[in-house]
Amino acid sequence: MLALRLPLRLAARAGPSNARLATPVVASSLSASRSYRTKADGSTTPRKKEAAGTTVPKNKAGLISKTAAKEAAAKKAYKLLSPEEQAAISEQAKEAKAKEQIKLLKAKALSPPKNRQLTNWAIYVRENAKDRAQGSPVTTVIKQLAEEFKNLSTREKEHLNHQVNEANAKSLREYEEWLHGHTPAEILAANNARLQLRNKLADTGNKYMPIKDDRLVKRARGSWIIFHSERFSSGDFRGIKAGDAAKDIAVEFNALSASERKKYEDLAAKDLERYAREYREIYGVEKPDWSKKTKSAPST
DNA sequence: TTGATCCTTCTCCCTCTATT
DNA sequence: AATAGAGGGAGAAGGATCAA
Numbered sequence: 001m002l003a004l005r006l007p008l009r010l011a012a013r014a015g016p017s018n019a020r021l022a023t024p025v026v027a028s029s030l031s032a033s034r035s036y037r038t039k040a041d042g043s044t045t046p047r048k049k050e051a052a053g054t055t056v057p058k059n060k061a062g063l064i065s066k067t068a069a070k071e072a073a074a075k076k077a078y079k080l081l082s083p084e085e086q087a088a089i090s091e092q093a094k095e096a097k098a099k100e101q102i103k104l105l106k107a108k109a110l111s112p113p114k115n116r117q118l119t120n121w122a123i124y125v126r127e128n129a130k131d132r133a134q135g136s137p138v139t140t141v142i143k144q145l146a147e148e149f150k151n152l153s154t155r156e157k158e159h160l161n162h163q164v165n166e167a168n169a170k171s172l173r174e175y176e177e178w179l180h181g182h183t184p185a186e187i188l189a190a191n192n193a194r195l196q197l198r199n200k201l202a203d204t205g206n207k208y209m210p211i212k213d214d215r216l217v218k219r220a221r222g223s224w225i226i227f228h229s230e231r232f233s234s235g236d237f238r239g240i241k242a243g244d245a246a247k248d249i250a251v252e253f254n255a256l257s258a259s260e261r262k263k264y265e266d267l268a269a270k271d272l273e274r275y276a277r278e279y280r281e282i283y284g285v286e287k288p289d290w291s292k293k294t295k296s297a298p299s300t
Numbered sequence: 301t302t303g304a305t306c307c308t309t310c311t312c313c314c315t316c317t318a319t320t
Numbered sequence: 321a322a323t324a325g326a327g328g329g330a331g332a333a334g335g336a337t338c339a340a
Contacts, residue, residue, distance in 0.1 A: 222310040
């Protein structure tokens with residue numbers, strides 16, 4: 001039953017695009033007087049409903065709305081198609097729905113201006129590499145520029161510093177103006193949309209990195225993060241690769257006694273309270289209650 | 301110089317699926 | 321349609337290292 005109902009919903013939701021696909025098939029093979037069956041003697045009788053679920057909704061005045069009538073017609077037409085044709089429509093409806101979702105997410109994701117903070121070297125390369133690049137390999141040009149960069153005069157260095165300061169200040173100013181033109185809640189929603197886009201468009205090379213905004217509420221730190229942070233800042237792991245240190249810290253963490261562990265769990269609980277409070281203050285709504293998911297399923 | 305990666309555990313939060 | 325659980329990806333911390 002579900003297999004039949006799903007395409008029906010999709011076909012109905014997909015609206016105009018499906019109507020376009022379904023209509024020619026139906027129009028060519030079926031007469032407009034589908035609701036009547038011709039008897040042997042030539043008279044017609046009202047035909048029974050094609051299938052359950054095709055009743056046309058009526059508006060308050062008891063009249064069939066244009067949209068409802070269209071939808072009902074589309075549903076009826078859909079059922080008269082072969083399974084292959086139905087599958088094609090369903091597939092098209094799915095693709096259309098996915099495309100529409102991507103479009104909505106992209107709109108939500110916002111388009112912040114790039115805040116490029118360049119260095120003296122970056123500016124120097126930008127200013128000089130183009131003229132030299134003709135014909136010579138880039139690596140050679142970069143080597144030449146690096147040599148020249150080392151030997152710049154004080155005056156040239158000062159000029160370069162000035163250029164860097166101006167360019168970076170301008171970039172930052174434009175970015176901040178754009179950022180503060182949006183509320184933290186909008187930036188949060190944009191980052192959520194970006195997360196979904198990263199997942200959906202992973203194979204297309206689209207990055208959609210999160211927008212950095214100091215106003216956003218920092219996520220609550222779990223007991224592990226707090227323990228890890230404390231151990232790392234102790235200095236015991238100076239010079240040790242983060243990966244190797246993390247392994248060692250994990251061993252320490254798992255070896256903690258119940259009372260030792262509780263200390264970090266309490267700190268984590270406090271941070272969760274901080275997260276909830278800031279969420280309310282900054283975004284103007286309560287933090288979603290994810291503890292609900294740990295409750296047992298309702299009895300059937 | 302920047303950004304990504306490494307590597308761990310835990311939590312958040314989204315998507316998908318199942319159920320009512 | 322609404323709701324809830326399962327599953328899974330991301331991000332939270334740290335600094336060294338590598339590629340571009």
